Amino acid sequence: MEEMGLGPNGGLIYCFEFLMENLDFLTEALDSLTEEYLIIFDMPGQIELYTHVPILPALVRFLTRSGSLDIRLCAAYLLEATFVVDRAKFFAGTLSAMSAMIMLEVPHINILSKMDLVKDQVRKKDLKRFVTPDSGLLDDDPAEVARRREEGARPEDDDAADPQDKDALMRGAGFRRLNKAVAGLIENFSMVSYLKLDVQDEESVGAILSYIDDCIQYHEAQEPKELKDDEFDEPEE
Structure with a gap:
């Protein structure tokens, strides 16, 4: 470099x-x-x-x-589950996942990794909503609702924010409209859904591997197992 x-x-x-x-x-x-x-x-x-x-x-x-070579590929796109805490960040990551799906053109799965890090931050009921992303997640973002309640701000007030104030811009109406447009694009294409991965849970890891096997048709490619001659022998009495 x-x-x-x-x-x-x-x-x-x-x-x-x-x-x-x-x-x-x-x-x-x-x-x-x-x-x-x-x-x-x-x-x-x-x-x-x-x-x-x-x-x-x-x-x-x-x-x-x-x-x-002739390798059967499956693309596994990992998005950290911690992104669900910041919904704008989550949709940005989801847009990147959709871009990768379109670019690579191979069987593809999207994974919310590090689920163990958000178990105590997000309820299971809420996590299910992130598996198949929809724009409604932005409408009831708890952080945004709490901010507006505390500040008593109206959406149009944010448009008058100082352009040099990055924090104000990130809270502004224009930023929310951008997020809404991105979320709407993702929802309209309806391509991205997630599997949940917790590396400390053996069943979770096994489920991901099973999905990958299905994508690459691993089991269909296996040759039938031929029994050995001694396996046909009748058991001795």
Whole structure:
């Protein structure tokens, strides 16, 4: 990064571009693996890779094309469950998830991770509403309702806020209209729903793996097991 004068994001893009020019390195590492392996690509969190930079779609096409690799892929997009505490942040993350779904064009699941961190902050009844996001979550945001009750503010009052006051702008009517538009877009496309993941709960992890198996048709690809001759032998009396 220092040698080429690149920042963290620019350095990451450069590394992916370098990888795409030297895919033999990836092929050699994966070609010897059999169908018994579940390969996990732990991708970086820089959102540019999943919104407008075409590198990952090209990598997906390389991995899935018929030939030596022909890997069945399932994209698992992780959004921290702590985002549900800030509903504007939650919808921003959900919009990014939808962008990744459109960009990658592979079987895809969205996961609310780190559920153990919000168990004491959000009721189970409320958490269910975040599994299938809808714009109504913004209308009854407890934080916004409490703020307006305390300040006695009206929506039109916020439009007169000082443009240099970032906190005021983030509370303003314009910001709420933007959030509402984003939430409406997500709701209209109706593409994003979430699975809940708590890594401390074995059943939760097993359920996620089961969904991934379904997406890649793992069980359908298995060869029928042939019984050995000794398994046909009658038991001795």
